[in-house]
Amino acid sequence: MSTGRSNARWVGRLSTRRFSLQRLLIILSVIGPGLITANADNDAGGVTTYATVGATFGYEMIWGLILVTISLIVIQEMAARLGTVTGRGLADLIREEFGVKPAFLAMLTLLVANLATTASEFAGMAASLEIFGVARWITIPLMAIVVWVSVTTGSYRRLERIFLAVSLAFVTYIISGFLIRPEWPTVLRHAVVPSFRWDTHFLLLFVGMVGTTITPWMQFYLQASVVDKGLTAQDLRYVRWDVTLGSLWSDLVAFFIIVDTAATLFPHGIQITQAGDAARALEPFAGHYASVLFASGLFAASFLGAAILPLSTAYAISEAFGFERSVNRAWREAPIFFWLFTSILGIGALLPLIPRISLVKLMLFAQDVNGFLLPVILLFMLRLVNNHRLMGPHTNGPIYNLIVWATVLMIVGLTCALLAGSFLPGLLAGGK
Amino acid sequence: MGVVPEIHASRLLAKTVVDNRGRRLGRVTEIFVQLGKEELPPVVALQVQASSWLWRGPLPFRLVPWRCVQVLVRQYLSLSVGIDSLPPVATPPSPPPPVPSEWLPVRRTLFDKQIVDLNGLRVVRVNDVKFTEIGDTLRLVAVDVGLRGLLRRLGLRPLVHFAESHFGLRLPDTLIRWQDVQRIELEGNGRLHLGVPYERLARLRPADLADILEALHTRERTALLGALDPAVAAETLTEVEPEAREQMLARLTPEHVLRLLQSLSPDDAAAILSELRADRATALLGAMHPEQGEQVRALLEYPEDTAGRFMSTDFMAFPRQMTADETIATLRRLRPPAEEAYYLYVIDDERHLLGTVSLRDLVIAPPEQPLGEIMHPNPVAVRATDDRRTVGELLAKYDLLALPVIDEDGRLVGVVALSEHADEIFRPARRGWWRS
The missing domain is CATH 3.10.580.10 (CBS-domain)
Incomplete structure (x- = not known):
């Protein structure tokens, strides 16, 4: 038996720590899901979209990004709140509260949006290696196999940390932003005064910007990670910090990508046709290494996305329909989960291999798909979060509802305008 | 001879009810079975709600006793009595007519919910419910948890038939006998519903219970663990994966955790405490029985993954x-x-x-x-x-x-x-x- 003296030491060590660090311990144990999810915002599609926004329209869309940031914070908080209060995943809640058919609709929406996003992640990997002259028909099949093997064998966990670190390369856009010396008064004016153009290109890019910032899959992913962490309504205060800080951070990076490209590419009329074009905005900071820095960041972020998206899609669909999920089980025990994961990965990898397709356009298109489909998921979330039986005192307040409804109506409105424009060619100013 | 030899709840719920003179009452929106008396619960009543394409708000509904149902023809269930001899209509928000407590609403409590398959020892989601006529009464015999039931609910029965007749595909009909179904139903306060018997579940081995708990939702998990005998619950807790254990412990009250810890051997208690946040662990250690607390502390002195951490201190x-x-x-x-x-x-x-x-x-x-x-x-x-x-x-x-x-x-x-x-x-x- 141990002696009493050493016991006292053990307890003493804990209790002295408690007073100074207890609060921090609680915060650290809660923080994470929001930050990680928001960080995934700046994936291949995200960076390409923001860079295109800056290069094509200068500072004009910055006000939009600021509005989108507000809805992002509100919507992410809503997803996290649903998770902490109900202790269930989003797919699960949709199935239990609305039944099979609405769950099928929600899952179909998620599947289509995530297939597009997976394709955009593979396009991102291909585009980043094209900067070094590696052909896409080598990159994509090879990376599809690497992603599949690393996930199925479990070695993904180790890779994840490395790639997460590398994907921080995009932070250099912030440094670049100060070195470039953009016209801050102009930036500020565009941040406050909305400018809008009724042409197809502007509208599509705007929807894409919304769709890449607030994606359907993030809602499922965030809620699942909150539930997995075992967070409860008591942790809500900290969860809110986590989600808010995460959203602000990710959109700060997005803001600087737009500002940098607007300051460097827009005045010279340089369009983003290849991923490498977006790297030019980093030159003031990284000089000749700009493209290397950009390519590695893009590659890492895309790799993470290419693994997480098929996984979280397969997970949500299995959750909704009660298929065995492979949490710790062998693949043999969860065949449907396995095939869902494999086919989403496979189809996602095949799309960017379509001959002569523009990788940048594919990435932008994927964000539009996400934007168009987002309202479906948001409406489900709204119904759930305003359900008193489920949420008790934690239902949405009127301002939250207003913001989410405004987001939904804005996307629906833009979608209708785009549809009308494609049927009545004269309605919107065409193309570029 | 009854109305129908066998039917799935999803089909019964789609039927339109007409009385003996062909007047429409509405559609079936709920099926009640009577629990308790018999092993396979008989269908006792249907809830019929007027339906309208235009008006989606609260609609009047009434309870129709199953014995009044005479025949099933295509989309229609026709009654042997007239509309006037049925219990009166209730319109929300006036409260629905009181239903005996042993009547189970099949749609609300089973459809789309997770249940425990006591035979297969796993947690599954109910896609459909199957009724079969036994001795002149329609009884709940099984719940359908397979792909077939799912496609039927989606209205894709023709697709299933097509796949089976043209490609020789055979979709499994995964049924779980009603006797092996364990419902996990929570009341508003997060406690387990008392009307559900849990004896068979409580008799399972802790290792099997642990697998089931892991597959359940967080709230159900915690409620079920709380309802188990403390000794069984504690033993089960040691068998659960660390992540799931962390979630459950976070949701239990400190008093409850303490009760569980005290029925464990010091090494198991130490293992659980070491996963908790330091402040909670210290508080629990302080509240433990002094002698047991002392033993647990001694074990916690040793670094993780060493023999001292997980050894048992009861020996001869x-x-x-x-x-x-x-x-x-x-x-x-x-x-x-x-x-x-x-x-x-x-x-x-x-x-x-x-x-x-x-x-x-x-x-x-x-x-x-x-x-x-x-x-x-x-x-x-x-x-x-x-x-x-x-x-x-x-x-x-x-x-x-x-x-x-x-x-x-x-x-x-x-x-x-x-x-x-x-x-x-x-x-x-x-x-x-x-x-x-």
């Missing part, structure tokens, strides 16, 4: 002067469990480990011989600070069932038994690969 040690006869008499009196009696340990006055004695040695020895002469000296032992790899290697190398654990001065402090600590010794990397 005897002084070397004790005779074989006295030892056997003591064992008879103490009746130690099997895993504590693989080997008996011989110690001196200062608890230094001197040797081991097996039960066989003890039985064949002359009654008056002291243990000091029977024992095998120089026993194989591990240091409390040795890691689990060393423990495994020693057990394998010397073909032992248990190893004594000694401190730096050679004093016996615990025992690691293969049968009890296999988990800790050979634990693989058990984290889910899909988690980030």
Whole structure:
């Protein structure tokens, strides 16, 4: 038996720590899901979209990004709140509260949006290696196999940390932003005064910007990670910090990508046709290494996305329909989960291999798909979060509802305008 | 002869109800079965709600006793009575007509919900419910949890037929007998619904219960764990994956956790405490029974993954002067469990480990011989600070069932038994690969 003296030491060590660090311990144990999810915002599609926004329209869309940031914070908080209060995943809640058919609709929406996003992640990997002259028909099949093997064998966990670190390369856009010396008064004016153009290109890019910032899959992913962490309504205060800080951070990076490209590419009329074009905005900071820095960041972020998206899609669909999920089980025990994961990965990898397709356009298109489909998921979330039986005192307040409804109506409105424009060619100013 | 030999709830719910003169009452929106009296619950009533394409708000509904249902023709259920002889209509928000407490609403409590399959010991989601006519009454016989039921609910029955007749595909019809269905139903306050019997679930082995708990939702998990007998609950808790355990402990009240910890052996309690946040662990340690708290603290002194952390502190040690006869008499009196009696340990006055004695040695020895002469000296032992790899290697190398654990001065402090600590010794990397 141990002696009493050493016991006292053990307890003493804990209790002295408690007073100074207890609060921090609680915060650290809660923080994470929001930050990680928001960080995934700046994936291949995200960076390409923001860079295109800056290069094509200068500072004009910055006000939009600021509005989108507000809805992002509100919507992410809503997803996290649903998770902490109900202790269930989003797919699960949709199935239990609305039944099979609405769950099928929600899952179909998620599947289509995530297939597009997976394709955009593979396009991102291909585009980043094209900067070094590696052909896409080598990159994509090879990376599809690497992603599949690393996930199925479990070695993904180790890779994840490395790639997460590398994907921080995009932070250099912030440094670049100060070195470039953009016209801050102009930036500020565009941040406050909305400018809008009724042409197809502007509208599509705007929807894409919304769709890449607030994606359907993030809602499922965030809620699942909150539930997995075992967070409860008591942790809500900290969860809110986590989600808010995460959203602000990710959109700060997005803001600087737009500002940098607007300051460097827009005045010279340089369009983003290849991923490498977006790297030019980093030159003031990284000089000749700009493209290397950009390519590695893009590659890492895309790799993470290419693994997480098929996984979280397969997970949500299995959750909704009660298929065995492979949490710790062998693949043999969860065949449907396995095939869902494999086919989403496979189809996602095949799309960017379509001959002569523009990788940048594919990435932008994927964000539009996400934007168009987002309202479906948001409406489900709204119904759930305003359900008193489920949420008790934690239902949405009127301002939250207003913001989410405004987001939904804005996307629906833009979608209708785009549809009308494609049927009545004269309605919107065409193309570029 | 009844109305229909067998039918799925999803089909019954789609029917339009008409009375004996062909007047429409509305559609079936709920099916009630009567629990309790019989093993397979009979259908007792339908809830029929007026339907309208235009108006989606609250619509009047009424209860139709199943005995009034006469025949099922295509989309229609026709009644043997007139609309006037049925119980009166209720319109929300006026409360629905009271329903006896043993009536189970099939759609609300089973459809799309998770249930435990007591036979297959897994958690599944209900896609459909199957009724079969037995002895003139339609009874709930099984719940459908397979792909077929799912497609039927989606209205894709023709697709299933097509796939089966043209491609010879055979979709499994995964049914779970009603007798093997365990509902997990929560009330508003997060407690388990009292109307549901849980005896069979409570009789499962802790390891099986642990698998089931892991598959349930967080709230159901916690509620179920809370409803189990504390000893069973505690044992189950030690079998659950660390992530799921963390979630459950976070949602239980400190008093509850304390009660569970106190019915555990010190090594299991220490394992659970070490996963908790430091402030919670300290509070719980302080509130524990002083003697048990002391033992747990002693174990927590050792670094993680060392023998001292997971060793068991209940073991059989005897002084070397004790005779074989006295030892056997003591064992008879103490009746130690099997895993504590693989080997008996011989110690001196200062608890230094001197040797081991097996039960066989003890039985064949002359009654008056002291243990000091029977024992095998120089026993194989591990240091409390040795890691689990060393423990495994020693057990394998010397073909032992248990190893004594000694401190730096050679004093016996615990025992690691293969049968009890296999988990800790050979634990693989058990984290889910899909988690980030």
